[in-house]
Amino acid sequence: MKRILLLSSVVLASCAAALLAQAPAGNLVQNSSFEERSGARKDGEPWGYGFFDGVARSPFAHWGYSGFWDGGDYDVKLGKGHTGAAGARLVCRKRGRAGICTEAIVVPMGAKLEFRGWFKGVGAKGRAWVNFEGDPGDGWAQIALPEATDYDWTEVTGTVTVPALKKQPKDVPEGKARICVFVYTTAYGELSIDDVSLTPVVDAGK
Amino acid sequence: MRKLLVAVASVLLAAASAGAAENLIRNGSFEEAKKADFVGAMPKDIKEFYGGTKDSPFDSWSFGAGWDGGSYEVAASNESHSGKRSCEIRCVKKGRGGIACSPFNMKVGSILEVSFWVKAKDADGGRIFLNSEGSPGDGWSGCEMKEGTYDWTRVTHRAVVSARGAKDGNQTIVLFFYTKAAGTVWIDDVVVSELDVNAMADAADMPALAPPAAKPIPEPVGSVGYRVDTATSLDKVFPDTDYAAKVTPTASMSLARNEYEAFQAIVEAPWRDVRVLEVKISDFAGPATLKADAFTWQRVDFVETAFVPQYQVDRIGLYPDPLMPAGPFTVKKLTRTPIWISLKTPKDLPAGVYAGTVTIVPEKLAPTVVPVTVRVFDFTLPDETHLRTMTWLGMGVVSAFYGNMDWSPDGRKRYGELMNRYEDILLEHRLGVGGEVAALAPNAQGKYDFPDKHLDRLFSKGMNCFIMGTAPNLGRSGQKVYTPEFVQQFSAMCKAYGDHLREKGWLDKAYVYTYDEAPKSAWPEVKKIAGAIHAAAPELKVLQCLNEPEGVKELAGIVDVFDCYVAQYHKTGVEAMQKAKGTEAWLAVCCYPMEHPNLFIEYPLIDARVLALFCWKYNAQGFEYWSPTAWGKNWQGAGAKWPMKPWDPNTFGRYNGDGYLIYPGADGVPYSSLRLEVLRDGFEDYEYLWMLRDLVKKADEKKLNAPEVAAAKELMKIDDLVKDSGTFSNSRDNYFTVRAKIADAVVAMKRVVGEK
Numbered sequence: 001m002k003r004i005l006l007l008s009s010v011v012l013a014s015c016a017a018a019l020l021a022q023a024p025a026g027n028l029v030q031n032s033s034f035e036e037r038s039g040a041r042k043d044g045e046p047w048g049y050g051f052f053d054g055v056a057r058s059p060f061a062h063w064g065y066s067g068f069w070d071g072g073d074y075d076v077k078l079g080k081g082h083t084g085a086a087g088a089r090l091v092c093r094k095r096g097r098a099g100i101c102t103e104a105i106v107v108p109m110g111a112k113l114e115f116r117g118w119f120k121g122v123g124a125k126g127r128a129w130v131n132f133e134g135d136p137g138d139g140w141a142q143i144a145l146p147e148a149t150d151y152d153w154t155e156v157t158g159t160v161t162v163p164a165l166k167k168q169p170k171d172v173p174e175g176k177a178r179i180c181v182f183v184y185t186t187a188y189g190e191l192s193i194d195d196v197s198l199t200p201v202v203d204a205g206k
Numbered sequence: 207m208r209k210l211l212v213a214v215a216s217v218l219l220a221a222a223s224a225g226a227a228e229n230l231i232r233n234g235s236f237e238e239a240k241k242a243d244f245v246g247a248m249p250k251d252i253k254e255f256y257g258g259t260k261d262s263p264f265d266s267w268s269f270g271a272g273w274d275g276g277s278y279e280v281a282a283s284n285e286s287h288s289g290k291r292s293c294e295i296r297c298v299k300k301g302r303g304g305i306a307c308s309p310f311n312m313k314v315g316s317i318l319e320v321s322f323w324v325k326a327k328d329a330d331g332g333r334i335f336l337n338s339e340g341s342p343g344d345g346w347s348g349c350e351m352k353e354g355t356y357d358w359t360r361v362t363h364r365a366v367v368s369a370r371g372a373k374d375g376n377q378t379i380v381l382f383f384y385t386k387a388a389g390t391v392w393i394d395d396v397v398v399s400e401l402d403v404n405a406m407a408d409a410a411d412m413p414a415l416a417p418p419a420a421k422p423i424p425e426p427v428g429s430v431g432y433r434v435d436t437a438t439s440l441d442k443v444f445p446d447t448d449y450a451a452k453v454t455p456t457a458s459m460s461l462a463r464n465e466y467e468a469f470q471a472i473v474e475a476p477w478r479d480v481r482v483l484e485v486k487i488s489d490f491a492g493p494a495t496l497k498a499d500a501f502t503w504q505r506v507d508f509v510e511t512a513f514v515p516q517y518q519v520d521r522i523g524l525y526p527d528p529l530m531p532a533g534p535f536t537v538k539k540l541t542r543t544p545i546w547i548s549l550k551t552p553k554d555l556p557a558g559v560y561a562g563t564v565t566i567v568p569e570k571l572a573p574t575v576v577p578v579t580v581r582v583f584d585f586t587l588p589d590e591t592h593l594r595t596m597t598w599l600g601m602g603v604v605s606a607f608y609g610n611m612d613w614s615p616d617g618r619k620r621y622g623e624l625m626n627r628y629e630d631i632l633l634e635h636r637l638g639v640g641g642e643v644a645a646l647a648p649n650a651q652g653k654y655d656f657p658d659k660h661l662d663r664l665f666s667k668g669m670n671c672f673i674m675g676t677a678p679n680l681g682r683s684g685q686k687v688y689t690p691e692f693v694q695q696f697s698a699m700c701k702a703y704g705d706h707l708r709e710k711g712w713l714d715k716a717y718v719y720t721y722d723e724a725p726k727s728a729w730p731e732v733k734k735i736a737g738a739i740h741a742a743a744p745e746l747k748v749l750q751c752l753n754e755p756e757g758v759k760e761l762a763g764i765v766d767v768f769d770c771y772v773a774q775y776h777k778t779g780v781e782a783m784q785k786a787k788g789t790e791a792w793l794a795v796c797c798y799p800m801e802h803p804n805l806f807i808e809y810p811l812i813d814a815r816v817l818a819l820f821c822w823k824y825n826a827q828g829f830e831y832w833s834p835t836a837w838g839k840n841w842q843g844a845g846a847k848w849p850m851k852p853w854d855p856n857t858f859g860r861y862n863g864d865g866y867l868i869y870p871g872a873d874g875v876p877y878s879s880l881r882l883e884v885l886r887d888g889f890e891d892y893e894y895l896w897m898l899r900d901l902v903k904k905a906d907e908k909k910l911n912a913p914e915v916a917a918a919k920e921l922m923k924i925d926d927l928v929k930d931s932g933t934f935s936n937s938r939d940n941y942f943t944v945r946a947k948i949a950d951a952v953v954a955m956k957r958v959v960g961e962k
Contacts, residue, residue, distance in 0.1 A: 038404065041313075048315020049369050056317045056366045059407035066366050068317075070860065071349070071514025073364055078407045092415040095522040096513045125417035126512060149417065186512045188417040 027197040028105045028113075029181065030062035034079075034086045034194060037061060046103055051134055051180055055101060060088055064101045070186070072096015079192045082118040082153045087194035090185050095126070099184040100193065104134060106176050109164045112203075115143060115181070116157045117196040123189025125149045130156070134179035135172070136163040149189070159201060230310035231381070232266035234322075234396035236282065236293045241265050244308075252309050255340050255380045259306055264293060266308040270382075275777045276301015278385065285392055287323040287358045292394035295385055300332055300931060301777075304384035309340065310398060311376050314369045317401035318347070320381060321362045325392040327355050331933035332386030332801055333518065336361070340379040342368045350518035353387055358394070364401060386801065388933060418446040418523050420540050425477045432537070433474040434566050434574040439884060440811045440938035441470065442526050443544040445508055449476050455574060457547075457564075460581035460946060463555050464589070465890050468548040468883060470506065471564055471576055475537040481569040483534050485545055490580060492560030500552060503564075504529040506544040506880065509855040509862075511807060516860045517800035519808040525862075527807055528853070528869045529878045546883070549580065557584035557953075583949040585897065585956060591636040591889055592896045593821055594671040594792070594828035597867075598641030599632065600835045601625050607841035607870045624874045626663075631868060631876045632834055633667040635886040640664070640672025640715075641830075646699050654699065656706050665712070671828065673749075674703050674716040677735045680728060688735050696735065697742035704743035717749040717767065724752060729760050736764050749792065755779040762787055769794055769830060772820050773801040776932055784825060792828035793821050797861045803934065805831070807855045807863030811884045812941060816927065816934050818888035822895050823928040834882075836865030894948045898922055901955035914954040921951050 038061045047057045047064045058065035058076050067074030073094035081087030090098045107113065115130060128145040131138070143158035165177055172178055181198060185191040244261045245253060245268045262269035262280050269280040276299050283294035295303055312318060320336065334351040337344065347365035367377050381398065385391045425431075435453035437443050453474070461467035473482055485503045490496035508524040529546055537543045547564055560580040567573045601621075610620055629639045643661060646654050661672070677696060680686060688696075700718055707713040718739050721732050736748045750765040752758055753774040761768075768780045769792040775781065783789040795804045795817065803813035803820065821829050838857025840848055848870065855862040867885070871877040898918055905915045926944045928934045935941065956962070 045315070048313075048367065048375075052315070053369050054366050056315050057403060059404045065403065068347075068365050070512070071516075073362075075406055076403060077409075077411065091412075093412075094514065095415065123414060123416045188415050190414045 026199045028107070028200075029102050029196050029198050031060060032196045033084045034060045034063070034081065034088050035084050038063075051104060051178070052101070058088070058100055060086075060100075062103050063088070064103070065099070067093075067098040069097040069099070072098055072186070074098030074185070076100065079194070082120070082192075082194035084194075087192050090191045090193070092185075092188050092190070095186070095188060097184055097186045099131075099182045101133075101182040102180050102196075102198075104178040104180050105198065106172060106178055107162050107200075109162050109175055109177050111162045112159060112201040113162065114157065114159050114199050114201050115197070116155060116199075117183070118153050118155050118194045119145050119151075120153045120192040121146060121148060121151045121187070121189065122192075123149060124185065124187040124191050125189065126185065126187025128183070128185040128187055128191050130158070131182040131184055132160055132179060133182055135165055135169050135177040136179065145183075145191075153192075153194075228399060230312075230398040230400070231307040231396060233264060234307070234398070235289050236264050236267070236286075236291050236394060237289045238265040239263060239282065244268055248309075252378060255309065255378070256306055262293075262305055264305075267293070268306045270302075270304050270306070273302040273304075274386065275299070276303055276386070278303025280305060283392055285325065287325070287392075287394035289394075292325075292392045293383075294390060294392050295383075296390045297329075297385065297388045300386065300388055300933075302332075302384055302386045304337075304382045305393070306339075307381045307396065307398070309378050309380050311378055312367045312400060314367055314372045314375050314377060316367050317364055317403065318367055318379065319362065319364045319399050319401040320396070321360065322383075322396040323358050323360055323394045324351050325356065325358045325394075326352065326387075326389065328389030329353050329355070329385065329387040329391050331388050331931070334385045334387055334391055335383075335518075336363055337382045337384055338365065338379060339382055341371045341373070341377045342379070343370055346370065350514070351391075352518060355389075388931070418521065420446055420476070420542075421448050422540065423449050423476050429477070430574065431478060431571040432480040432568060432574075433476065434576060435472040435474060435542075436576060437470040437472060437544065438938055438942070439468040439470070439887060440815060440941065442811055442880070443470060443472055443506070443542065444521075444526070445524055445541040445543065449474060449542075455576045456578070457576060458579040458581070459549070460583065460942075460949070461549070461551055462583045462890075462894070462949065463551045463557075463586035464553045465587045466548060466550045466883075466886060468546055469578070470544040470546055471566060472542050472544045473537045473566055473568075474542040475539050477539065479539050480537045480571065481534065482537065482543075482566060483569050484567040485532065485547070486565040486567060487547070488562040488565075490560035490562030490578075492580075492582075493556040493558035496551075496555060496560045496562070496580065496582075498562075501547060501549050503532050503548070504546045504878075505532070505535050506530075506546050507849070509807060509853045511855055511862045513856070513860070515806070515808070515862055517804075517806065517808075521808075525807045525855070527855075527863070527879045527881065528849075529880065529883070530849070531871070531877070546880070548883070551582055553586050555582055557582050584953050585949075587890055587893050587897075589668060591638075591668060591670055591893070593818055593889060593892045595636060595638045595889065596640045596671055596673070596828065596830045597632065597637055597834050598832060599625075599628055599639045600833055601628070601642070603835050603837055603841050604628055604870065607837065607847065608874055610874075620874075627874060628835070628868070628876050629664065630667060631878060632882075633664065633669060635878070635882050636668060636889040637831070637834070637867075637882070637885065638664075638669040638671055640669055643672045643674070646675065646703060648699070654702050654706070656703065658710065661710075661712065665715070669715075671715045671717060673719045674707065674746075675700055676719040677721055679722040679724070680731060681725065686727075686731075688731055693735060693738045697738040700739050700746055701742040704746050708745070713745060717747050719749050719751075720765065722751050724750070724757065726754070726757065729757055732761055733764050736761075747790070751794070753778055758783060762789060766790060767792055767828070769828070771796060771799060772803060772817065773799040773932065775820075775824055781824070790828075791824065791826040792830055793817070793824065793826045794830045794832070796832055797859055797864045800861075802936075805863060805867070805881050805885075806861055810936060811880060812934075812936050812938055814881045814884040815888040815891070815941065817885065818892040819895075819924055819928050820934070822892055823924055823930070831867070833865040834867040837870065841870070891945055891948075894945065894952060895922060895924070898948060898952050898955060901952065901959055901961070904959045904961075905955065908959065910958055912958045914951065914958050918951045918955050921948055
């Protein structure tokens, strides 16, 4: 009985941590804390098509993954996480380029968005960065991750503005564009990722 | 608790299923012999993926024996990794051969995982690679295998299935295992499966690939606190590989008069950071005094690659290449730094052996003296480079790197000085900068301002050929034909410039470059423009870069010079044109094809050195390299630039080091590279052979039948370095041995013909 109680308290503690780890209000990133797993393949998953050509499904719901760009070979693994029970880890087997990415997010052109995410590097010698892709093009904005080889959980922030598109994409409401956020590493070692958020910035006075 | 058990069981099941995934191909172990018609029985839409192949001795595998002009044989071998049989592919004639597995289907966005075992014997001189083909297209993914000789080695490859060409979200995939190498390759135990990402996420942790680092070694009693080793000019010394048990702090080199040669002194810091303040070089004693000022030293710096390129490499990481100016530097603990010590021998230096020292002077530690001997051969290299050499110096990029985009009189002056420095460093390395001395347009009065002053300067510094005009690649500007106006203006320019060059006595150095790498659809345009040039100025030589055999046949007799890639030489049919029609041939390297020799950052330095010898072997009159300064993104952006921030060696496509041989140093001063230094060494080796041939010719004219003449003729074939087939010796010791024999033959032949 004591054991069951102990287990229950662990579960409750995990739930509390997960609640604490919830993304800021207005976070456009789904499953931003990587707590939800992807499970079996579902119909209608976007991976492999369009912006996600070359991207596979990941073990995390609403996130895609590839570990095999530029001749590399990286695993995506379940990690301990910055908060909550889980985070994502990209683990290098052969150096090249790997990444995880959000599903497409529809935002107004010209919108100012604040990116926040927590990252940790272990033996991660090499470059890693946040790359904004989608209708405005690959890499329409970038935010560098720490350059150190080993670093504990570190919050990385940046503000990006969605460019205006010359041509309105089909199937997207007028004045809006689809964007997706990729986290890439070309480094050795491991890169851990958790608690990612993308929130619209509301200018004071508006 | 039950939930926990279920969760644990699920993880175990997932791991088990990941470990015993279904093999998506048939007969991956090659144990089953052919039972029935394989390729012939396929539906038409799948059969097309097997073009050029027919059934193999194995069930469910087909074999292509002869792509790219090659000939390969396939057999069941008892040299198996497991079971009784493996697939053996043997080269009869180099080209490309390979086997293809049974087709299988995968969903778009799923992850293909291929695992197999490979073994090779004498598999040199070409790629060995896995190529994923089928409905996503040829080569939509793949991986390289090692060349050479090695025992069974496991290879795994993973890739996300692309949406390109997919029907209803599915792809039909066929895997080809190709060899373009000589020798024999064995393949066994091919397993193809779909990777389950959830199983991968939950599987037990394996350590990540760590950055390379030298293993610590104990500091011996009596250590001076660091070590000094030496290496030849053909060694690539890495900063992070393990330390050897012993070091050899002595060096020797041999060279003719008026020649450059180098060796490397390596400062190793296994125990602490070492600050090197100075490298002192003594006068060398011998038949005369070889003054210290004939030597220079530079620190070898490293550039870091970050991915597996499209060719096989031994490592990803730091590679030595840029040569930094002499000055104090720090060798970080557990690394090493090579120093490039170069000698240019004076023209009047007596032959013989000279001895001197190089002293490494660190801060707060005892200096290390490296004894060095130099053997000087009894002949003098000419200033002239007899192999025509050319590159296209992209001054736009150079100028932009330094932010010098000011076209005021002062800005133009700075631009001119910058260009002179960049031209000079290349010409000092016997690499002509003739790709840019062209593009003439008539002035307002309809006359031409010929670049006599510029040409005169470049000729005085050793340039031996140049492009006087270029008819552009139309495809790159979205055009299809040379317009009548262009043809008229271009041929008029060629005529006027040609007449002028004849008057100046420079016509024999001039070439007109037509349609770079013309595709078949453009061959009529090449004929048109070459015809117009020859009609206007019959003496002008039209140079055509072309690598397609059909095109070479089509344009033979129409263009005067074929410029083809070293690894394509035999396939293009240029050799036959040289023999039958006396067509001039030039050789080049570029990102395609990727076979050795090439100038990629990862390739051994012997590749750079042997290029000129390929020209000799193939009787090619020229060598061209498409750019010494294609710096990719390194020149772009505001803020800090190299060397304040790391150099990105990936300047083009998925290649490292392609299209640059010099680096943008401080204050507009270009820095050389190991590859450029060694390329020059190769051009100098070519001069050895040129001198030998000249002496043999003189001996033949005098009808001298001394045994040295026959020996020299044998050496001139350079069979020990470059084979007719296109393979070459990658042993640096062999290279230096053969070069010394050629040098001795030059000295002997001078004696035979009575020359001093």
